[in-house]
Amino acid sequence: MNTASVNRKTTDVTSASIRPDSAAGKFLLAATALLLGASTPTSPLKEISPVIGDTPIISSVAESQFQTEKKQFKELSEIMASYSNYETAKQQLNEQQLALLEKGEARYTKTDLWDISPYGCSWYCGGGPSKITASSELSPIQDQKLSYAAPQAHDWSLKTAWVEGVAGYGIGEYLNYKFDKNSPPVTAVSIYNGYLKSEQIWRNNARVKQLKMYVNNVPYAILNLQDIMSRQTFQLAPKPGLQGKDADMYIKFEILSVYEGDKFEDTAISEMEFDGTGVHCFAKGTPVTTPHGTKPIEQICIGDTVLTLNSATNAIEAATVQATASRKHYLYELDFDGIKVRATDTHPFFYNGTFYSVVANNDYGVQTKALTVGQKILCLKDGVVDATVLKAVVKSETSEDAFTITALDRNNLFFVNGICVMAE
Numbered sequence: 001m002n003t004a005s006v007n008r009k010t011t012d013v014t015s016a017s018i019r020p021d022s023a024a025g026k027f028l029l030a031a032t033a034l035l036l037g038a039s040t041p042t043s044p045l046k047e048i049s050p051v052i053g054d055t056p057i058i059s060s061v062a063e064s065q066f067q068t069e070k071k072q073f074k075e076l077s078e079i080m081a082s083y084s085n086y087e088t089a090k091q092q093l094n095e096q097q098l099a100l101l102e103k104g105e106a107r108y109t110k111t112d113l114w115d116i117s118p119y120g121c122s123w124y125c126g127g128g129p130s131k132i133t134a135s136s137e138l139s140p141i142q143d144q145k146l147s148y149a150a151p152q153a154h155d156w157s158l159k160t161a162w163v164e165g166v167a168g169y170g171i172g173e174y175l176n177y178k179f180d181k182n183s184p185p186v187t188a189v190s191i192y193n194g195y196l197k198s199e200q201i202w203r204n205n206a207r208v209k210q211l212k213m214y215v216n217n218v219p220y221a222i223l224n225l226q227d228i229m230s231r232q233t234f235q236l237a238p239k240p241g242l243q244g245k246d247a248d249m250y251i252k253f254e255i256l257s258v259y260e261g262d263k264f265e266d267t268a269i270s271e272m273e274f275d276g277t278g279v280h281c282f283a284k285g286t287p288v289t290t291p292h293g294t295k296p297i298e299q300i301c302i303g304d305t306v307l308t309l310n311s312a313t314n315a316i317e318a319a320t321v322q323a324t325a326s327r328k329h330y331l332y333e334l335d336f337d338g339i340k341v342r343a344t345d346t347h348p349f350f351y352n353g354t355f356y357s358v359v360a361n362n363d364y365g366v367q368t369k370a371l372t373v374g375q376k377i378l379c380l381k382d383g384v385v386d387a388t389v390l391k392a393v394v395k396s397e398t399s400e401d402a403f404t405i406t407a408l409d410r411n412n413l414f415f416v417n418g419i420c421v422m423a424e
């Protein structure tokens, strides 16, 4: 039975003057509801569990040590800058200074321990939400100048949080993230649950147990959060990811249930960060290996066939391109024993089951190791899988158009200038 005939029957019921609160009326209404349900079957929403990441250290002792080391690092940077040669400068340092240098700018250019802003080139170079709103916000406490507004859940600081502003635990309240049309696709979200300003504040306020996620107001999934301070990453969609191609896209997170706070009926989220595809690229003109020779990467289109590596069997297999992307980027020139590839600093290169990139990262669901001079990387030589060695890395000073393949129908490794890289 289709919906039209059900609707007609509903009309018949009313015209027959059977009162809906009579026994016959209740039976007919129930039967109609069953028929309506049967004509539009709905499958239960998928539930997603998180991958647990780093746990932030937010004690006052750790913060004081961080600020001391930050000051020492600044002094160290000034010493290093006074030498024209980096390696010569390093020889002047003691063990403690070398350790400090190792941790480097990624750590000590941050404001404080709660600062989780990305270092180097991340998905946010070309992507990210353009506006964040909430159904309600807790009013700022007088004289404290603290804000609990929606953007506090996306300001790269765990010291700030969005807190819902209704009576009770805020069941049904939501955060809504806007992604402009054609913003790079979203594949994952990482959530810091609760108000992480201090352990005490975290315990006193409520944390989220379940979030209902909507894409453009259509229910999409249930996110099951754990009651922990660690980063919780939810894989939302396979590559290439969620994107508003013809219009802006909205991803909404509604509170379904909570872990109660010790002191307050206020539910908080310190941070929600997104990740995705389409922003890690290669320079224009980079040759991609296909079954019929090479093709410049900017000319690669959806439906094209390229050669890929099956990492399980080491076989070379043809695969179809399913998505591509282009952005402006600062690139690094990597010299593989005379073969040059210009790529973004986090783009993964492959060797024997491990990924490497100039800046080690976990942007693709795989942890990459630092790609340093001397590292072997797989390559294709005369149709045979071989290895080459990285001889030099040079950073370019200007931002330029860059391109990549973001999804293939099989395997996730292809070849640029013969060098084996991950599809992203």
Ligand SMILES: [Ca+2]
Pocket (backbone or CB within 6 Å): 152, 153, 154, 155, 156, 157, 158, 159, 160, 161, 162, 270, 271
């Ligand atoms: Ca925050």
